[in-house]
Structure formats: C-alpha cells, structure tokens
Amino acid sequence: MSTPSPVPAPASSRSHVWVWMVLLALAAVLGWRGWIWWRAQSAHEHAVASGTVERLDALTGRVDALRRDQRAQLQRLQQADATNRVLRDELLGIGQRAALLEASLARLADPDRHGAQALRLDETELLLMLGEQRLLIAGDLDGARRAYALASGVLEGVDDPSYLSLRQVLVQERAALDALGTEPRAAALARLDAFAQQLRMQPPPAAMDTVPANAPWWRRAFGGLVQVQPTDRAIAMHGSDRRQAELGLQIELSLARAAAERRDVDGFRQAIGRADLWLTRLWPESPALRQQRDRLQTLAALPLSLPLPTLGSTLQQLRQLRAAP
Template identity: 50%
Template sequence: MRPAPVWARRRVRRASPASRWPATRARPRCCAQPPTPSPATINIIAVDTSDTSDTPVSPARRSRAGGLLLLALLLITLAAAGGLGWRQWQALQAQERARSEQQRDALDARIDSLRQAQRAQSQRLQQAEATNRVLRDELLGLGQRAAAIEDSVSRLADADRHGALSLRLDQVELLLAIGQQRLQLDRDLDGARRALALAAPLLASVDDPAWLNLKQTLAQEQAALEALGADPRGTAESLLERLVADIPLEQGAITSANQSQATPWFARLLDRIVRVQPTASAGLRDHADRQAALAALQLEAALARAAIQRRDGAGLQQALTRIDGWLQRLLAGSPQLAQRQRLIEQLHAITLHPAAPLSGSTLAQLRAQRDG
C-alpha cells in the first residue's frame, strides 16, 4: 500500500472554538471571557523517513528549477541572436568593403582613363606646336623669299644694273674675291696680284663717276701688294737649295781645298807629318759614316721644304737648327761652313706669312656700294 503524502501525514487537527463551550451556556458578548487554551486533540502521525527515494519535489524547488531552465533558454536565445547579429554585421561589413573596393577600382580606372586622355592631349598639343613651328618657319621663308624677290625687282629697276655695267661689276667682284681667297688660304701673292691686275682694266672701263673712289682703292691695294715683293716661299726654297748643295762626300776633298790656297812651304811640310782634325767632325772620317750624315742632312732639308710649302715657320726653324748641326760636322774646318751659316741666318729671318693690311678692302667697298 502506497504511503500518504507528507503534508497529509503532518496535518494537525485542532478543535474549533465553538466546540469548547457548551451549547446551553452561552455567554453574552460583553461578558465574554477570553478563551482559554484547552488541550486540543492532536493527532500525531508517525512519519516514515526511512524511504525518501520517491519523495516528490516541493513547489519551491520546482519553481527554482523552472526559473533556471527559463534563464538557460533565455541565454541560449540571446547567444543565438547575438551570433546571428554578428554574422549579419560581418556580412554587412563585407558588403561595405566590397562596395568600397568596387568604388576604388572604378575611381582608379577613371583616373587611368583621365591620365591617358591627358597624355593624348599633351601629344596633340606637341604635334600642334610642331606644326605651328613648321608653319611659322615656312611663313618666314616665304617672307624672306618675297623680300629677295622685291630686292631683285628693285635692282632690275635700277639703271646701274642694266647691260654692260652690271656685267663688268660682276666680273670685277669675282676677280677681287678670287684674289682675296688666294691670299687668305695660301698667301699666294702672285695669284692675288694677277687677280687685281685683271680687275683693274674692267673697273677702269666704267665711266660712271660714282665708282671713282673704288678705282682709287683698287690702285692702293695693288701698290701694297707690289710693296711686299716676291713670295717668301720662293726665296726660302732658293736659299735652302744653296744651303745643302755641293757638300763633298769625302773628308779629303775638304783638306785638299784648304791646301790649294797659298800656304807657306813649312806649313805644307808639317801637314805631311802632323794631321789636324777638328773635333766636330769626329766619327765621320769613314766613307759610310759621311754618307749616312749626308743622307740625314738631305732628310732634314726635305722637312724644311715641306715646312716652307705649308708656311710653317716653327717647323722651318727646327729643321734649320738640325741642318746647322749636321753642317758643323760635315764641313768642320772648311771655309764653306761660314757661308752656309750665313744662309741659315737669312732663312731664319724670312717671314712665311707676309702681312697685307689692305687685302680685301676693294672687294668690301664694292659690295657695300652695290648693296647701298
């Protein structure tokens, strides 16, 4: 048999207050005495506490367990809601980042397109500037050609440009230019003189008194060229030929030439006994040595001729110094040495570049007068 519940077993039965007083003796309310406790009938029920395994949970414990369960469900719900919200927020952030990336890519593409357009515009501007420069140059060229044509027309309209006068003036200008160029390029005095000599009669045939000053200038320039004398190159070449010519190959020829002069008998006798040789000619007694020395002398003479032809004054001076050294060895003790040294001094004094202060004055005056 199943035992009774605990709350039923612990019920205390008390007697009601009305049962404490007899029904026949009722006291008035004003004279009622406070009830006195009377022993109540208490039924004591023995409680079997040996078996508590099937004891049901009290309502307080049940309500606490329900509250905990509800709190756990609430926390789980909040956690789920928080996780869902976090995922939604992450998704929104990813969308925002993707949108930002797309916008940035679009802006970069736009900037690149703008830069390409700017470069294209710059190239077009450069091409336009180059075209404008070419057109400006062509326009300037057209202006210059127009000015040249106008000048030519004005010259054709000038009375001094007609006929034989214009032709003669052109011939005179050409001859004067040739003479000036020969002087400037090669210092050719003879060629310049011939050019001026050809230009003088052509200019003299002009009867216009406006060219009288030009005729006087041409005469002065001719006189200045004539005053310079012969071309120094010809003079230097002739002196150089005299310098290196007729040098004896044997030392005995020099000795015999010295003995051929009038010398006392005792000097000739001593010459047979004692041989006197200058120290400068030491090492040149043999035929081969003198031949090599003469070859070196001719080589230096060739270098001197080349310096004269190209009007190299410094090169000529150096070659003459070396020639003097070889002559002192080859002609030591000979009276020819003094003569050759005088020729060397004359060559040192020659100026291969003659000064022509009036060169080109007639040509400059002619061009100025024709252009004016």
C-alpha cells in the same frame, strides 16, 4: 485498526511548480530566440563587413585605374606639348625663311637697287674675296690675278656712276699684283728646297779634305793618321755622330719650311740659324762651308709677307659702298 490516508499536497505548492516550469520554458524559448537573433545579427554584421571590404577593394582598384589613366593622360599631354613646341619652332623657321625670301625678292625687285646690278656686285665681291684668300692662304699669285681679272670684267657691267671710284681702285690693285713678280713665300720655299737639294749632293768632308801635293812632308806623311780640328767646334766625320748631325740639319730645314708656310718670319730665321750651327758640325772650315753659310744668311733675310699694302682695298670699299643707305 484502519490505515491513515495520505495528506494531499497543498494547492499553492503545485501552482508554484507549474509557474517555475512555465518560466523555465519561457526562458529557454527566449534564450533560443536570443541565440538565433545573435547568430543572425553576427552573420549580418559579417556580411556588412565583407561588403565594406569588397567596396573598399573596388574603390581602391578604381582609384588605381584613375591614377594610371591620369599618368597616361599626363604623358600624352607632355608628348603633345613637345610636338607643339617642335611644330612652333618649325613654323618660326618657315616664317624666318619666308621673311628672308621676301627681303631678297624685295631687294631684287627694288628699282633703285637694280636686281641685276646687285647680282653683279655679289659676284664681284665673291671673286675679290676668292682672289685675296688664294693669295694669302695658298700663295697662288696667278690664281689671284685671274680672280681679280674676272672681278674687273663683272664690275664693268655695273652702270651705276657711284661705283666709278671702285673700278679705279681695282685697276690700281691689279697693277700692284702684276708688278709683284713672284710671291715671296713661294720664292723662299723654292730657294730653301734648292739649298737642301744641293746640300744632299755635296760630297762628305773626307772627300774634300785631301792633302795637297805641295804640303809639308810631315803633313803628307801623317795626314792620313792625324786629323786636326778647331778647338771651338767638333766636326762629325764618321758614324752615328754624322748621321745625327745630318738628321738635325734636315729637321731644322723642315722647321724652316713649315715656318715659311705660315709666314712666321721669326720662326723661319730661328730655324735657319739652328741649321747653320748644324752645318758647322758637318763641314770643316773651307770656302765651300762659307758659301753654304752665306746662302743660309741670304735665305734668312728673305721676306715672307706680301709687300702689297693695297691688298683687299677694293673689297673693303665695295662693302662700304653696299652698306651705305
């Protein structure tokens, strides 16, 4: 009996296998190529992103550098502006000084004003002002007389007839200064100092309050034990009371001296009045006390201001004449 031969596969089935195999190979190739393309595209995008970030960083750095340069330029511009303002102010000052110098030279060169005459008038005005200030502030009557004498000598060199009346006023003011005698404030201060000096040399009340030999027997017997004082005022005889009273008297005399220095008549008289009260605390009722109080009243009545209504009239008239066109 014979063996049956195998049945061959149909040709269409084998062709389908080959087709699927080709398709699978083609799909694998396409997948591999797609994966390679994706990898390349991803790398390209990453490179592009990295380049963009680097460019942004570079741009940011350049912007920061530009801002720093801009701030530096702004500071330089501000410094240049400040320098220009300083230079402008200096130029203005130089221009003003130049204008003043030109005006001064024009006044000196003006034939109508006579430069030498203008200088003499300036010197006369300065001497008159110095004399007035020395008299009013320092009480230096002799210095004021010397200054007025120098002003008179300088004014004699001015040959302009319009200043003739000024020389006459100056002569009258000098005559009033010569007739003044002693400056009132200096005289008051001298008499106040003499009073204070004499008061310090005066003996204490105990040395003055001795019992007379012809006194009654009870006064001679009990004069050293019993002291009689007025009821309206207490006399500081010993210890701290007398030292305080002496200190108060010296303070009031110092206040009176300070008021006289500034020509304060009211303050001077008030200080003298308070010194009189302290004097009654230091000395008992006696002819010596009345004499000292009379001296204080005389001091309080002394004038402190200058009885010179013409003081400064020459200087005022000189300024009016020079200010006239």
